[in-house]
Amino acid sequence: MTLDVYLSVFTLMLFSLGINILSLKTRIPYTVLLVIGGSLLVPLSEIEALSFVTSFQLTPELLFFVFLPILIFESAYNIKIRNIQENKVAISMLAIVGLLISTFFIGYAGQWAFQLLGFDIPLLVTLLFGAIISATDPVAVLSLFKEYGAPRRLTLIFEGESLFNDGTAFAIFLVFLEIMLYGFHGTTTVLQGLFAFCTMIVGGGLFGLLMGFIFSKLIEWVKGHEHLEITLTLLVAHFTFLLAELISEKLVISGHHIQLSSIIATLVSSIVMGNFGRYKMSAGVEEYMEKFWSYFAFLANSLVFILMGLLFASLSIALHVAILPILMMILVVAVARAISIYCSIGIANLNQSEESIPLNWQHLLSWGSLRGAIAVIMVMLIPDDLTLPNWNYEFSIKEFITAITIGSIYFTLIIKATTIGKVIRWLKIDTLLPHEQMSYFKSKAFIYQSLNARTKELFEHHDISEAQYQTLTAEHQDLYQLICQQCDDKTKNPSHVVENMLRIYTLALQKSELKEIYRRGEINENIYKKNLLILETQTERVEQDRPQLESLNTYLDSWIGHIKRAFSSSTSLSETQELYLYYRTQYKLINKVIDELAQIQNSPLVEIFDDPIAVQNVEKIYQYLKDKTVQQMADEIKSNKDLVDDMNAQSAKALLGITRSDTLKDLHKHEIISSKLYLLLKKEMDDGSTQS
Template sequence: MEQSFLFNSASLVFLLIISSITYIFSKKINFPYTILLVLIGLILIPLSKISFLGFINDFSLNPNILFFVFLPLLLFEAGYNINIRELKNNWIMISILSIFGVILSSLLIGFSLFLGLNLVGFNIDFLICLLFGSLISATDPVTVIAIFKGLGAPKRLTLIFEGESLFNDGTAVALFMIVLTMIMNGGEVDSLDVIQGIFSFFTMIFGGIIIGGTGGYLFSKLLGHIKYNEEAEITIALLSSYTVFIVAEYFSHHFSFLPISGIIATVVSSITIGNYGKYKITPKSEDHMNKFLIFFTFVINSLVFILMGLTLDSIEAIFLDFTIPIIIAILVLLLARFLTVYLSIGIVNSFKLEERVPEKWKSILFWGGLKGVLAIMLVMMIPSEGNAGFEKILEFENNIGWTYSYHFKDFLTIITISSIMFSLFVKAPTISYLMRRIGIGKVEVFEKVEEEEWKIIANLKIIEKLVKFYKNNFLDKKEYLKLKNKYKNDTKKSVRKIKEILRNKEDDLEIFIKRIIYKYALGIEKQYLKKLFFYKKIEEKNFLTMLNDIELKIQSINNRLKNKGEEEKEKPCFLRKMLLLNTKFNIYDIYIINRTKYTIGKKVIRDLKSIPNEKSIFDEKLLKYVIGIYEYSCDLANKKRVEIKEKNPIEIGLLEKNILNKTFLKVEEKLLKDLNNKEIIPVKFYNNLIGDLNKELYSNSKPSHLS
């Protein structure tokens, strides 16, 4: 037992070392990392036959570990980073591809593979073909997204790929479990089984949405109560994915007539936390969590893809005997993906359900539909010899007259891995060529302008920091002037580039410059608002209301940049709209909102006035124009604030006193941290003091009688 564990550990460490070296090498040669890993896995097969390297094959991924330990966090990482506002703008396209598309693809693959295999003499039951269709229909964006980022693909195209992959996992698993259940029940299917299957599919999807949404909301609320404990924040956020996944699977296990998809639940929960709970996590905790998720996905993808190559060595069937089924399977997959993508986009464009999807994107969505981790996980979930449920597999094989020397799981494993390898070795390397060929990687005019805008904004922030460093004597005058002139000249260069791009369009140039300044100002608003919310100087409902307002303005600016013609009227984010449902705003909420608008507005004005105002960078009148907007907004907010205060002097006085107390507590917190960093205060006293301070600092800013 001890020796077995030692060899397993040695195998795991060896594979991770090889994966890390492969990753570094892939970056140097600019080649997709996952493709190299599969190649390395194939190379390791003959090496594992050498006696002193025999331990390489000792480590294997248990399907339960894959499904219950690795999958929830992989889903959390993907969902947590999805912007719900962008998702909302493309939800119809993504829904059609991930639900209708997966169902259509599974059926097309099932029927076509059944007919094709039987035509060439392979007597494979339809349910086995349909099982393959369900497990292989989900797409894996890991390799494609890496290529997209390298070539600068349109953000919307990337979002559609990510969104489709995120949601079609749930659909594919739901279909897979339904078909596998039919197989485990002997394979005899009647009309009642079909109705039950359809019912189960819908309960899986909608049950998953309900449990995921509820779980995400509750965990987000919980995160709001532990802001001063970074370790607990990260743990709670990550455990949310496991909790909703296990709850959904537990419910399905005990109430088999009402199954719920753990995958859908985890996806919805992670999106909720990423767009609602994220604001309640300290920036430091969020940074640590993001780094952990990047590391975790690297480890899992490394192990799965490198073991994909090694898995072929464990299959007893002769690989060459499957040449014809593999070719048929690949052709069927291409046909199904082609019809699914072109039909789905055709529906959206023909009925004008959403912003039109460009015609040239069809070929990228078709060819970029790669297969990956989930397909391997699902094929491993089919019971094999020695596992629970294998007797039912044998019963099914006996019922359908299975005469081959290998089990149907081996057959599915071979064509699944072959299909994944085709997508990795043939489709993935040619995506870049296809994108360049049809001009998708080409940078549009508005993207060039936007790139220069962000350079200007970054340079202005650096100049602002330089001024502070110089005032605090961190820089001498010579070095300060040298650096300031460098970034000022870089800013001027970006402005000149924008002028060149938009030459002969003076009106457009003025609009774009105003947009740069206004977008920069809105960014300051959003950042400062989050800070006020984090320190409980503004309540959650008021924070969400103001955040929605800022994001709508940012989205409106982005829409105008793309020259969509008539300005698109943005609607509030659905998730936050639901969270604010039945929320009542009293006079004190209105006071706090106006007070916050006034405070943030003043900060924005100060920041804008600190921008170098030489005409060679910004025309002064454009800067004054945006400052004027904020001065007018501050004036209105202040008048409303004063009006409410005059009508409710005692209550508002207590509220202001409470807010002022928070400000002093924040100063005290900063002082304590500074003393601790300089090792002036003993750690024991620091921990006690900072703990008591945090409890008071992160409590509600509103006096109890105003709640």
């Protein structure tokens, strides 16, 4: 790499930073500004002083082997298996059936449309384009969904579809590309294509599961060594991807070339890491790791979208030749997306085990389908010299597909991305739930009360004059009265809604306390995940205004529960000890909530939870749960006193060890002891020394 290339990379990074700031100021989606900015870099590079800007080129290898695993891991790491399980029919219909419908519709309708324009484009070319452009990009859409308040389930369905259809699209892309390279030989080619497609999807999934399991165990073994843990997460994405590619090149069974989808393998291994491996990490690593991967994904996406603009601006195919095919394909792709959504969701809605997807959600899924990095990567992987016997144009197949692909991407980014917010509002998808509406008003009232309290402090400390104090207080009080009146006018059944808000708050309180208990080493991974699962499920049920569950044994005995147990850490605790520890954890969480509820009337939160009946109802629930848990603990102690005593002794010893370590760190942090003393004391404690 030359100096110009290095200078180009860092200039593009600086350029993306400026684009990001502009996006925040203008509220135009970041990716939209990136591709526009990338297009402008080409004429700027004609200036001699800026000629280095285009020196850095995205090669297919760099995109495929470096950037793509980063983008897959960052997107898949935070998706929960439980959410996939609950929406598996909808996600699989969209990611597989919907994608196949879209691909073949674009292939056949696209060829017909090109003939209307006077272009004799072979069917294989339009099918290859169909596979490329049917893959949706979750990055931009998900941020917009969250910004404009799309429902959580809709966001999860779209995220699941986007992640899995990338792998499906890439598998179909490889099948069509192989046919174009080696020819079509009737039934044999069809069967070979189906076999390759199945091995890529199934084989890639199984291999990803294995790699995720292996790296989760490796993280468990190096727990406490933060840099090793972070390095392993970096390795799992790229190592899985590269190994899947290597196996696909070398593996032959009974004369059949076995291919694995590296995208599916990396996707599955990333999901495994996000659902199982993350709980094996040290306490401080998880938060740092999310920031680490978020930055890497931001960097990769920024470079891909900027260079997408550069690629489009430097196409060798003349714009006056490409413009009509691009416009026609934009229309065909939009129709294909709509047909694939309504058909696949229509079939999914026939399944009674999942909640139906409403029509307005389907409209948004149809419109909110942006294309991005994965489509560009597939285009770059097309050989430059790819041709067909009846291809008689001056431009190559790759140049033609690149033009219509990037043109379609531009349309989705510039038109669809900038209008998603309006579509969400028009379809009334952002309508607040009852507890959200109540929370909106009460939060604003709480803010105005807090502002008044802060204003009073400023006056008492002589930071503002009496006149300023009176003006600000009157202003805040007027706003407070107004929002309280709006709350009374627009909310129905306020006591029930406040009760649901309070339940959500207490469940969040328990999650926070549970994480702290786990950090202190009082419970093992199994108990932590079981409690977390219950709390998350209960939260979702309250948000949907459904009754809370007493237990989740049915769910835990499902296939997902078996997978969780398979990936969980080995434990020296007996079943009795683990059950007692589970009850004890429940008791601590419930006690935390009861203590908090007792203090609400004397805390600022009384402004939000101002209904005594709602507070009493929630207190009764937790008091009942406390009595029940105390009885369950007593039964376990009565039946297995020695086992429980032994477990309590081990637990206390571990907890005291953590307390000792935390105390030493605090002394060092506050400079009560020097680094020299810290290391000396740490060594003595680690060695069990009592040296004075």
